Amino acid sequence: MTAPAVAPVLRTRITDLFGVRHPIVQTGMGYVSDATLTAATARAGGLGIIAGGMLSLEELARAIDQVQAQTPEPFGVNIRANQEDVDKRVDLLIRSGVKVASFALAPKRALIDRLKDAGLVVVPSIGARRHAEKVAEWGVDAVVVQGGEGGGHTGSVPTSLLLPQVVDAVDIPVIAAGGYFDGRGLVSALAYGADGIAMGTRFMMTSDSPVAQAVKDVYLSKSVTDTVVTVEIDGVPQRVLRAGTIDKLESTRGPQRMLRAARNAFAFQRLSGTPWPHMIREGFAMHRDEGLKWRQVIMAANAPMLYRSALLEGNADIGVMATGQVVGLIDDVPSVAELIDRIIAEAGTVLARLGAGQTHAADPNDIAAPATQISMRRDA
Template sequence: MKTRITDLLKIKYPIFQGGMAWVADGDLAGAVSNAGGLGIIGGGNAPKEVVKANIDRVKEITDKPFGVNIMLLSPFADDIVDLVIEEGVKVVTTGAGNPGKYMERFHEAGIVVIPVVPSVALAKRMEKLGADAVVAEGMEAGGHIGKLTTMALVRQVAAAVNIPVIAAGGIADGYGVAAAFMLGAEAVQVGTRFAVAKESNAHQNFKNKILKAKDIDTVVSASIVGHPVRAIKNKLSTTYAKAEQDYMRGLKDEQEIEELGAGALRNAVVDGDVDFGSVMAGQISGLIDKEETCEAILKDLYYGAADIIQMQASRWSDVEK
């Protein structure tokens, strides 16, 4: 299962760990990279010194490639761009904005640039800007989401661009990885399963909420006001839904609703408030029921996919006979 992505990034497994804000720190990213995947530090809205500390931590754990996810709407985006160049980071993934103005600097520094996209149009635009690959993320993913499902999005993006495509959203085992490859992806990005890894520093309450979740336990908030977010339903999501109904009736303004989500992800991940914090997780949560090491997760994803692909190939061969 060597692909253009494994060759480009010099990684063993074509598997990225999602750059989840507050969750994807140096410990988690370092463990994933050390085990053969691509660990990614979630920059989120963190200032330069915080991201620097996480980069230093990864370098303590491994000498293998790792990435940093830069949220381009962050007030510290320019600082983080400077930082990844200074620190010799090999890969940058981007979200919530256009990386075009940084593209030349990234490439001059030898950085592979991989934007996260929710549509074919944006994938094509990123290719024209010089992106080395794109992450096509479907709405099954946790956190901020687009409108298309992974199955619909990945196939259409793979057919529309010539650069490698990484599939994301709703992937947590070998079956999901195999499906992504059949759709034309050359790697996958996995978030929720790594969020509950043994090396993840997310609060145990946060992990337990995911481990106990069923297939229908995630909801999408902020569809009316703001950017849609998928999380496991709790008192916060119920409050948010009521507030959006009040907004539609003219009983609340936009600022009041936005304030409900301020700091909510940190409250869940760091403080363990899974009632009024935002437990961002994907629809695949119902398939995840145990904590494992990053190495065990990577092997299960990779070899599980290989076994499934071989099994299906054998079935087709038997039919032809």
């Protein structure tokens, strides 16, 4: 299959920053963004990101080796800044020559400096303008801006409002997330001033994703209104499918909720092998650094176990499935290469259509002449 021609406007600050062909990022989704999906994205010209938060240090090292064995293209790794062994993980990324360090929550300034001094590109995800301003001041290289339509942990401000806020507030490259799945969305993000898009649900719904087909079929059956934002998973708002065990979780209260969280904490400790002192220290760090209430800290073990049940083990009826509202616009499961080629081709078609009406320069003396010059990217 011949790759589509790429319009010059689709070379942006992030394609240069990451060293990739297309301004498209595959987000680091726990239990989904494995070595296979990440390598497939990198080969197709996007930035793939390994989800390292749920992997042990040894598992993360193997995943990095697997990606590098499959492609020489750059890729990223998402890590949790509050993990007990975060310094060892940073050492691993530096030693392995990983291009991008991605964070769901902003790391401390000292960690940013250390990564940048080693030559890595640092890209945290944010959900508010003030957070973007803070991390930009700390020296990060770019930010992923997720609007309320996005899956997993999310805020309430839609992408169409949050994105221009952030673009106007910072000078670093901005990557738009929340509601993107095709070339039209890519062009719209560029029109707002972003330098590219990041997608989670759309990449999960590819043949290169490790999620079981039975679970993908559940996603394919849903509409844009079949999601819910709930705090009953880990105490922090998350957008998930209205499916599986979510109705039961939503109806659970008080002691039952805490008992379930305790059981999941024990199960997660057994599976991950994380020593209890490490887990306890991480809990104190979440309370201190992220401002979580103790109830939320106790519930935090729910998320990995509930997601693992559905996304890794294929139990759609008893697990929890994070998703963006864009799930209702997805109706197929292409390969990653087919998806990215399609998005780039669609973006080229949209750009050509937008420019097709301009057959001659507008007369500057004609005050009624329409403004047809539309800039599709910000000045660097």
